[in-house]
Amino acid sequence: MLLGxxxxxxxxxxxxxxxxxxxVEKDNGRILxxxxxxxxxxHPEDFLEELEGALVGRLLxxxxxxxxxxxxxxxxxxxxxxxxxEDLARCIVMAGESSx
Amino acid sequence: xxxxxxLLDTGLNNAYYNMALDEAIAIARSRGIVPNTIRFFRWEPSxxxxxxxxxxxxxxxxxxxxxxxxxxxxxxxxxxAVYHDRDGExxxxxxxxxxxxxxxxxxxxxxxxxxxxxxxxLRILGVPAEFKPIxxxxxxxxxxxxxxxTRSWRVVxxxxxxxxxxxxxxxxxxxxxxxxxIRDKIIKSVEERVTSIEAxxxxxxxxxxxxxxxxxxxxxxxxxxLILGEVTSFEKELAEKLTVEKYSTTEWNFKR
Numbered sequence: 001m002l003l004g005x006x007x008x009x010x011x012x013x014x015x016x017x018x019x020x021x022x023x024v025e026k027d028n029g030r031i032l033x034x035x036x037x038x039x040x041x042x043h044p045e046d047f048l049e050e051l052e053g054a055l056v057g058r059l060l061x062x063x064x065x066x067x068x069x070x071x072x073x074x075x076x077x078x079x080x081x082x083x084x085x086e087d088l089a090r091c092i093v094m095a096g097e098s099s100x
Numbered sequence: 101x102x103x104x105x106x107l108l109d110t111g112l113n114n115a116y117y118n119m120a121l122d123e124a125i126a127i128a129r130s131r132g133i134v135p136n137t138i139r140f141f142r143w144e145p146s147x148x149x150x151x152x153x154x155x156x157x158x159x160x161x162x163x164x165x166x167x168x169x170x171x172x173x174x175x176x177x178x179x180x181a182v183y184h185d186r187d188g189e190x191x192x193x194x195x196x197x198x199x200x201x202x203x204x205x206x207x208x209x210x211x212x213x214x215x216x217x218x219x220x221x222l223r224i225l226g227v228p229a230e231f232k233p234i235x236x237x238x239x240x241x242x243x244x245x246x247x248x249x250t251r252s253w254r255v256v257x258x259x260x261x262x263x264x265x266x267x268x269x270x271x272x273x274x275x276x277x278x279x280x281x282i283r284d285k286i287i288k289s290v291e292e293r294v295t296s297i298e299a300x301x302x303x304x305x306x307x308x309x310x311x312x313x314x315x316x317x318x319x320x321x322x323x324x325x326l327i328l329g330e331v332t333s334f335e336k337e338l339a340e341k342l343t344v345e346k347y348s349t350t351e352w353n354f355k356r
Contacts, residue, residue: 017234018180018234019180021155021158035356036153037153037154037155037158037356038151038153038154039151039153039154039178039179039180039181040153040178041177041178041179041207041234041235041248041249042153042178043207043250043251044251044252045152045153045176045178045250048153079207081178081207081208081234082234
């Protein structure tokens, strides 16, 4: 592990929905790298890769991330099924706060 | 005049070709080369498929698969990991135009509509199946069918499993089950959450009997006539190419 870089992971099961798993590398409260996996649906599928890229550098703040993900999804016309932007944000922040 | 769709029964194939052929059929449909299509297929060897967004390493015990001779493949559709038993499961896929009246802009609604063929087919067999959002079909609350869909090139591609017989022990050997998910299900065992046609009916149901019922189910639910057809040479060649260049590659299968 690089000095100052912190790797965390978390799982979040959406009630009545799907399971999200997030791996987050953070530095100084910001996302260095994030990988999101799970049994949800996103259309088009490649939106998730774009989102993971767009999240780099953002603060690990649940409400900010939720707003950001929601607006990016709307901009791209992406549809989420079984999860919401807020659920994704919550899992990412949980991963950021986990002890690895 | 009733609308005619093509019915394919491609029998047993390996996981990579099975997933490649599904994509090839969707592409062929998008180019107008083939009609709207329903396909029945099985897996040889037995296989595990994972959803597009899942991690192979997190979901699948790859070493156990290798030891048992079980294929493992990433699907082009989202959803969860599935163990496809050679003798326990029938898989179907649908390739239909996105602007077909059966398809809604609402993805959730389209699941329900496209699953109605399976629900009806199971009821023909005497299994009181019901659609359960988001993408399941259940019998008395137990899952009997899981389904997943994607849309590309103006074509909806949905595929799903129908459990004829269930082998939870083998399922657990090859799939890693997340602790969080187990907690959510209040630690119900797989036997309590999953059922099969034979378990419910208490008798043997052959693949042929199942396929006949599903064919009728789709015809009645979709108000179509299914005409048994063949895989075109375009689809076969494209599927072979996609097998080699995509579905059997480490890059694809371990991309997450």
